[in-house]
Amino acid sequence: MSEAVVKIENLVKRYKEVLALDHFNLEIKEGEVFGLLGPNGSGKTTTINCILSLLSYDKGEVEVFGKKMTPDNYEAKRNIGVVMQNVAVFDELTVYENIDYFCGLYIKDKVKRKEYVEDAITFVGLEDFKKFYPKKLSGGLLRRLNIACGIAHKPKLIIMDEPTVAVDPQSRNKILEGIEELNKNGATIIYTSHYMEEVEQICTRIAIMDKGKNLALGTKDELKKMIKNTETIYIEKIDVTKEQLEAIGKINHVYSANVEDGKLQVKCSGGKHNLINVLNYINDNNIPCGRVYSELPTLNDVFLEITGKELRDKEA
Numbered sequence: 001m002s003e004a005v006v007k008i009e010n011l012v013k014r015y016k017e018v019l020a021l022d023h024f025n026l027e028i029k030e031g032e033v034f035g036l037l038g039p040n041g042s043g044k045t046t047t048i049n050c051i052l053s054l055l056s057y058d059k060g061e062v063e064v065f066g067k068k069m070t071p072d073n074y075e076a077k078r079n080i081g082v083v084m085q086n087v088a089v090f091d092e093l094t095v096y097e098n099i100d101y102f103c104g105l106y107i108k109d110k111v112k113r114k115e116y117v118e119d120a121i122t123f124v125g126l127e128d129f130k131k132f133y134p135k136k137l138s139g140g141l142l143r144r145l146n147i148a149c150g151i152a153h154k155p156k157l158i159i160m161d162e163p164t165v166a167v168d169p170q171s172r173n174k175i176l177e178g179i180e181e182l183n184k185n186g187a188t189i190i191y192t193s194h195y196m197e198e199v200e201q202i203c204t205r206i207a208i209m210d211k212g213k214n215l216a217l218g219t220k221d222e223l224k225k226m227i228k229n230t231e232t233i234y235i236e237k238i239d240v241t242k243e244q245l246e247a248i249g250k251i252n253h254v255y256s257a258n259v260e261d262g263k264l265q266v267k268c269s270g271g272k273h274n275l276i277n278v279l280n281y282i283n284d285n286n287i288p289c290g291r292v293y294s295e296l297p298t299l300n301d302v303f304l305e306i307t308g309k310e311l312r313d314k315e316a
């Protein structure tokens with residue numbers, strides 16, 4: 001069984017009258033790509049800052065690599081890489097010089113550091129931009145530089161806080177592929193994002209938190225089994241009466257039926273033949289309609305049902 005790289009027990013953090021973390025518990029195993037999700041103000045950033053020992057807290061314990069995390073636990077900090085959502089590089093330094101500077105905070109051997117810097121540049125695909133200054137880089141390339149600065153020293157634990165915000169699809173794919181490669185090479189990764197499809201793609205386990213509490217934890221498939229919605233059926237260009245809509249809502253396993261702009265949405269919980277049952281009713285009552293399709297729940301559906309909120313803006 002994999003050992004815990006991060007272990008948080010009964011963590012409480014207050015900002016005056018605001019309870020940011022309410023007896024929060026979390027355990028992240030070695031080798032995971034762990035998704036940490038939550039709406040604005042849920043406590044994600046506070047959790048990360050407590051893991052890094054950048055914040056004091058009122059109660060609880062935080063362990064990293066099996067030892068209590070403290071501001072002077074430099075042994076642990078040398079093995080942690082951080083990629084925050086706000087790009088943090090020096091405009092006065094070139095791409096190479098930036099990566100060399102941040103790597104040099106951990107790697108003093110010049111020969112080894114040069115090798116690590118070159119590895120990081122190749123890893124994020126910035127070989128053709130070594131002598132460029134940050135202001136000359138596109139948003140996507142700047143994000144890649146930010147990642148290279150955070151991972152150049154080859155840390156065992158990497159915290160990535162929304163690394164793909166406002167980047168083009170090509171750069172996003174490059175970043176996600178890079179995260180998967182880092183994980184294959186042995187790094188444990190904590191990943192936060194407001195893009196649910198990214199989390200579904202790369203995360204092995206996911207925690208959904210809100211109001212400082214851990215509301216749900218599991219793989220994406222385990223989380224999807226926790227919610228009421230198991231299938232949503234859509235029927236376009238349909239014209240149904242109020243009575244017919246009520247009848248559809250009473251079909252076995254259907255718990256919600258609504259029409260908006262001529263599009264019927266039927267939500268089901270359980271059942272194996274929901275689409276057939278709904279179509280049988282449509283056919284039996286000679287109701288004209290257009291395209292018909294069904295969708296299984298996504299991680300976004302899980303998030304909305306568990307928190308009752310939408311992921312929109314960045315967490316403050």
